[in-house]
Amino acid sequence: MSQAKVERLLNLIATLLDAPRPVTADELRRRVPGYPDAKTNFRRAFERDKEDLRAMGVPIRIEPVPLSNPPAEGYRIRKDEYYLRDPGLEPDERAALQLAAATVRLDGLAGAGALWKLGGREPAVDRSDELADLPSDPNLAAVFSGVLEHRRLRFAYRGTDRRVDPWRLVFRRGRWYLAGYDHGRGDERIFRLDRVDGPVEVEEEAGAFTRPPEAQRPLQLDQWEIGDEQPVTARVLIDPDAATSAIHSQRPGSASVRVVERRPDGSLVLEMDVTSRYGFRSFLLTFLEHAEVLGPPELRDDVVTWLEAIAAP
């Protein structure tokens, strides 16, 4: 952005912010320095500026100008919508946030801008190595705004158009998930953000739903339980050599997988609550020939059929 543009935008905000009444486009053309005089050129420049400011999060409202005849519309930025409420951060708290932003990287999200708004960098924060890298997602900010402002979301997912009350955004095992109420299905659903097709649309109405208390419970997200299928309990035998990684593949506190037997040779028997055959198979086959479905027979048959199709000449 050129110096001239920064200057023009700053003047534009100053004119609109807390203006006593909505300011018409014509008035802006005359009052904000740096706009072209010709009306069509002004329009084009002003539209672009408006878009840039909205992208920055500047809440420009369009309102009717009172007592105007003929009725006219004007622009205004309301103070309460523009200003950040002071969170009252102490220096050590600001430093902690800054350290977190440096230690955990969230790809492509505007951490720097956020820290400036909170008062910039605290001097003398220890430099720290990056500890974790959270991948981003093009829809992350839209989904989060829905969660924060209780706005409904619309998006396409697995070939179906969804309308969802977004309850909670969750990151686990390297992926972002949205937990919410799916109006089409009439039930709670979990969506993988990277499986959402195209952009998420955020509906206008804020406060459109209330988040139920059960939204707080931990997501059930093991791959064999991300599905709608009739639940079955699988029994899986894991050979001694593979036992370590099998144990680690359980989520802490996960109820969907349990070690039910430790055999003298070091092998394990797991019980798993399966609602996705595909997810279960994917888990099982990572052990190659070091694991075996003991039952129930239908699940064992499912795996055998799958493998036979691959083994067929």
Place this chain on the structure above:
Amino acid sequence: VSPSTSRVPADLRLQRLLAILSWCADQDGPTFAEVMDRFDIGASQLRDDLELAAMVGSDSEDIADMPIEVVVDDGRVWVYLHAFQRPLRLTPDEGLALVATGAALQSVPGADPEGPLARALTKLAGVLGVEPDEAIGIDLGLPHGDTFTILRDAVTARRQVELDYYSFGRDEHTHRVVDPWRVFADQGAWYVVGWCHRVDDQRSFRLDRIAEVVPLDTTFDPPAQPPDLGLYHADAGGPRVVLDLEPNARWVAEVHPTESVEDLGEGRLRVTLAVSARPWLERLLLTLGPLATLVHVDDRLGGPETARAAARRVLARYRAGGAVR
């Protein structure tokens, strides 16, 4: 983004200026140097930006329309504001960036539940209008047990460790002495990167495949340069596989490093992957089944029979056992 360079993206420059103005107005004449350091801005850029701010509204006949007064004297800055007193509210992605990174760090063992980060997150949640933990949950997926804490302490103390490691790609257990340089999370898994004395080279190890870690008394000197965190360095002469992926298997190209991706139309992709070892490829092919077609595979990985042979090996177990045990 390096905001100190003069080519700061447009909107960032304006946002930073707004933030500088409201912060300075709250202070009692901070030094130029302090503002520069705090907002990561160079001296000439800061001078330009402050001058620009001081000119806002100057075209108006009414002096009251000048919302920003700036006084620079003796290396200090005084700002008086009649508008812009508070910074612009946080956008959803800014709020998310702060809350997500903070919550992530707070979820690591050893984090103080009443420390400054926890307090900051509570205050931020208040500004964003949510309860802490209500809107967002971050789980960096640390494996069970004390592997993480032992390794993190060893990194800090520069002590060598001995690992009992299960190599997933090769499907084998090994013991190795490692100089642990760093512990970090990426793509949902935790790794320790360091010097492996067994192969005399830099290696990354997944924490959830470490069966046992024993800290040793021997110490090491970490490298002057921080390690490159690239997890898998494809060996130029190493084996390759070319796969055609059905639309439902496109994720393979997202989660594994590809050497080339070709769009075949109708959602199908042709990808070339560098493969570390044969068991890795076998797992992928058995999981994908009909969703992937083998176009070309190196003989070192089993050639065109790789998937069939692996499937038969696994099937042999089911035929041997037969009945439910």
